[in-house]
Amino acid sequence: MNITSHYRRGFALTAMILSLSLGGCAASMVNNPEEVAAMHSINEFKDQRFAEVEDPWEGFNRSMYRFNFYFDKYLFLPVVSSYEFITPTFVQQRISGVYNNLGEVRNLTNSLFQLKGMDSLTTLGRFVTNSTLGLAGMFDPATSFGLERRNEDFGKTLNYWGADSGPYLVLPIFGPSSVRDASGLAVDSGISYGIYTAINPFGNTGNSFVYDTLVTGMGTVDARHQKSFRYYESGYPFEYYMVRFIYHEQREIEAGMPLPAN
């Protein structure tokens, strides 16, 4: 099979996923029998609302959620499971280790942005240890030396400097996010791209484009491989709200600054 036909297939697939995920909106313009009020409605509700998150773009977000479900189903997960099928578990773990180690760069820059001295040192220590002793991150000796991973990202940095999470946002492919975290993601990706381009690891090979694509592609597959989340797998009809709440709450809690004990 040549590259063009491969590309065409990918394009057709994306188009199909898009039409599947957006198709639902136009349907059902038929005349339905008249509605009758339900036995129980929100009017009788006398309690505080709960598990709620600011979500003014819910319609859009739910459509994106649906898009991600189809994207996973027809493209992402088949690729990930082929990868899992052909790669021995041991190799998968080493690959995850390498990418997680590269992620320390993001943890480090953002620890620094948040003026977290100890955390920055820990993360730097981890990166140096695992890059050398851990063979480019394939193994994680740092954790056994007591240097534990400190996950940081630019979303948390923005929070540190006072930015509110803003409305909930479901990003295509990346999934649950917020306005703040989506901007953070853009900045982190920009920084990684900048560093990568400056180092240009495959610059002398003459085939750098192919290698760069391979590195990025592999990273994307590995990231999905590491996430066990599957859209709509809970079988719970309010899954969207639970995911939204848990995402939001966990980010707020983890990004929040420690309060002084009193």
Add this chain to the structure above:
Amino acid sequence: MIFFKLLFMTCLLLLPVSGLAADDSYGYPIPGPYESTIMGTPASLKPQFPEHMRTRRLVLNVFPDRKKPQVFFYDEGLLCTLAFQKQKAPLVFLIGGAGATNQSPRLVTMMKSLYHAGFHVITLPSPTLANFIISASQSRVPGDLTDDSADLYRVMETAWQQVKGDIEVSEFLLGGYSLGASQAAFIAKLDEERRVFNFRRVLMINPPVSLYSSATRIEELLKQIPGGAKKQGIFFNRMFSKFSRFYRYGNFVAIDEDFIYSIYTEKLFTSSETAGLIGLSYRIGLAGMIFSSDVMTNSGYVVPKNRVLSSSDSIFDYFLVSTHLSFYDYFNEYFYPYFQKQRPGLTKQALIDSQSLRSIEGYLKSSTKFGMMTNEDDFILTKAELEYLRQLFGERAKFYPRGGHLGNLEFKDNQAYMVDFFRMGSTP
């Protein structure tokens, strides 16, 4: 229970536990029925297995002609999981408790234990799960032991049709926990007539005796919320701010096992708050069942009759309304009227009585294929019901001193007992 697990439970499964064990020979460490129910079993005390397991995801099309509403566009059939051996082996069907999916952590642990002991396993979701109501329930009205068990039997037949060309099975076994345990009893009875599987052994783990009575026990937990269940939103919000303040005072790094462990050791939640949280997570699960059943039957219970919901419509208000309905609301306003219409003259008491092991006690007493495991502090049972189980199952019963409701199910001793039970030849 599913979603509290995400915040309260999943990460705590790695807990290091030491020095908590009471002074008896049973090694499950967590005292207190509510605490053990929420905490489950620490990872270090679960059986350890190699990671590899041959599994296949089954998507069953039980009713090929059924049209599914747009709001459930993602539902493509009933999801089950098969773990299979290469050689001939016995096949165990496992049924989860209320709201369980085929991938619920407890079912997965049971599947691993049995798979690594040489069994084929198929895990089935609970008939109270939306996926089941949408794809596999004949009536689409969940909660009736007889109907739901017949549905499960049909699902098992469909699953068996789908896999029988690929695996070699020597005999069939059946197990379930909580609501799934009661269903297993009814399925076994149905199988005595239908004879498709001829189950050799059937294991019931933490079964309720009467569904109505056990639901009452759980509803009572909600009374421990200030203002009662009608104020559960206030309670929920208060518990979450407590949770998040605790994190921020405590200098934690992430919501991980250390954090959850200290919630337990520092007693962040009082006993009645823990009880309230269990009751609330049960309500959140029940809400999913009520909503999906209502949409599937177009009954106008929480969703206006004839309203067509699209996949991007907000359904949050239905979530709030449904979580504020009690089991009694469901029973009196929805469940009973449905069955009354089917069987004119049916009294409420007769319907309640049919949702109990007592309605098939003659069979349960006489059949040697049954085994039953439960805990002396399982709060879904009254003292009298615990005694009843002791009488009913006699030698075939195993009682553990603690574990609450399912808290110790994944504990290695309990898992070993389960595996042994299925291994043993017919009881003499």
